[in-house]
Amino acid sequence: MSYDTVREVDPAIADALTGERERQNETLAMIASENHVSEAVLSAQGSELTNKYAEGYPGERYYAGCAHADRVEELAIERAKKLWGAEHVNVQPHSGTQANMAVYLAMLEPGDRILSLELEHGGHLSHGHPANFTGKTYQVEQYHVDVETGYIDYEGLRETAESFQPDIIVSGYSAYPRDVEWTRIQQAADAVDAYHLADIAHITGLVAAGVHSSPVGIADFVTGSTHKTVRAGRGGIIMCQAEYADDIDAAVFPGGQGGPLMHNIAGKAVGFEEALSPEFEAYARQVVDNAKALGEQLQDHGFSLVSGGTDNHLVLVDLRDSHPDTTGKEIEQALEEVGIVLNANTVPGETRSAFNPSGIRAGTPGLTTRGFDDAATRKVADLIARVVDHPEDEGTKAQVNEAVEELTDRFPLYE
Ligand code: DSN
Numbered sequence: 490m491s492y493d494t495v496r497e498v499d500p501a502i503a504d505a506l507t508g509e510r511e512r513q514n515e516t517l518a519m520i521a522s523e524n525h526v527s528e529a530v531l532s533a534q535g536s537e538l539t540n541k542y543a544e545g546y547p548g549e550r551y552y553a554g555c556a557h558a559d560r561v562e563e564l565a566i567e568r569a570k571k572l573w574g575a576e577h578v579n580v581q582p583h584s585g586t587q588a589n590m591a592v593y594l595a596m597l598e599p600g601d602r603i604l605s606l607e608l609e610h611g612g613h614l615s616h617g618h619p620a621n622f623t624g625k626t627y628q629v630e631q632y633h634v635d636v637e638t639g640y641i642d643y644e645g646l647r648e649t650a651e652s653f654q655p656d657i658i659v660s661g662y663s664a665y666p667r668d669v670e671w672t673r674i675q676q677a678a679d680a681v682d683a684y685h686l687a688d689i690a691h692i693t694g695l696v697a698a699g700v701h702s703s704p705v706g707i708a709d710f711v712t713g714s715t716h717k718t719v720r721a722g723r724g725g726i727i728m729c730q731a732e733y734a735d736d737i738d739a740a741v742f743p744g745g746q747g748g749p750l751m752h753n754i755a756g757k758a759v760g761f762e763e764a765l766s767p768e769f770e771a772y773a774r775q776v777v778d779n780a781k782a783l784g785e786q787l788q789d790h791g792f793s794l795v796s797g798g799t800d801n802h803l804v805l806v807d808l809r810d811s812h813p814d815t816t817g818k819e820i821e822q823a824l825e826e827v828g829i830v831l832n833a834n835t836v837p838g839e840t841r842s843a844f845n846p847s848g849i850r851a852g853t854p855g856l857t858t859r860g861f862d863d864a865a866t867r868k869v870a871d872l873i874a875r876v877v878d879h880p881e882d883e884g885t886k887a888q889v890n891e892a893v894e895e896l897t898d899r900f901p902l903y904e
Pocket of ligand 1: 521522585613663
């Protein structure tokens, strides 16, 4: 995609856009929630549908001229139903957080009770954090991972559900490296007559490809984002049983949003079509294989992984055992200097702060989109280890930066 037409009008923005493309081409995107969409998804998202208002749903719009918008949204829904096996799908949420908001709006009253995983243990802001609307609108209690094992404390969750009597239990996480026992959480919800929302934002693509267990058909509501492992561009999605369809649709529009972002919905439709291919299943499998390879190689270098490994697309490194004086933020910054982009992250039992925590989170969806296999991913682990061992050594960082350049040249991204 050329930015020549942008440049004619706005050179500053054209510079930023080309700069961002170069940054993505020349660095390794290892933020676990990021990925690279295809040129087809980029093109659909940059289409004339950005001009169109289409409040309502296909066949029932509040404005004229929606024939093509209807077709796009119908196809996105049809493909999503095939991908995840859902009874009802709403593709209009602008993001994963908006998708969660719609579920709360549909099923809860202000002051109702949410039981969710603590943010520091891998939860998400929109699951009830005090700084988020959820923490301000609802009563929130949290469950935890077992700090020793790094796995969800399912028994603790069940006990807290019994004492707190939540209206909804939220599962699905943003920094949890293990498969989730959806049925066990559903049983805890059933025992207290609570709804169960499974937020699969991070693993949407892994679930679609069948390489991670699915909560669809178990939890009452499944939300996700469409730009992470499923590579369908920015946005959110809600899946639910047919009995909740009208409530969910009304909570998205007019409840929480106005006009749908039809250009993004076109991107979702294209990305979902790509995800229905056998190549996508192979991609998702490789994402998990690469995460395992990354984790094993880091362990060989002496690093501690929360839960001792991974079942999905990410690893969470607790630096306190191997590098007690080094913080996640220092490593995030040192790695960015050499072209490896990941994020500092809290770890269970965090002893520092959320802004300067003790861990780093690293994901493989972006590398795998570029074509990285196990061996290439292990090389990246070697490079990370060198920088973590010597974060202030300019010579080491220059050598690692050269090695990163070789890898980005070998696995090119956008032309
Ligand atoms: N910001 C995303 C993440 O990195 O996990 C979640 O919204």
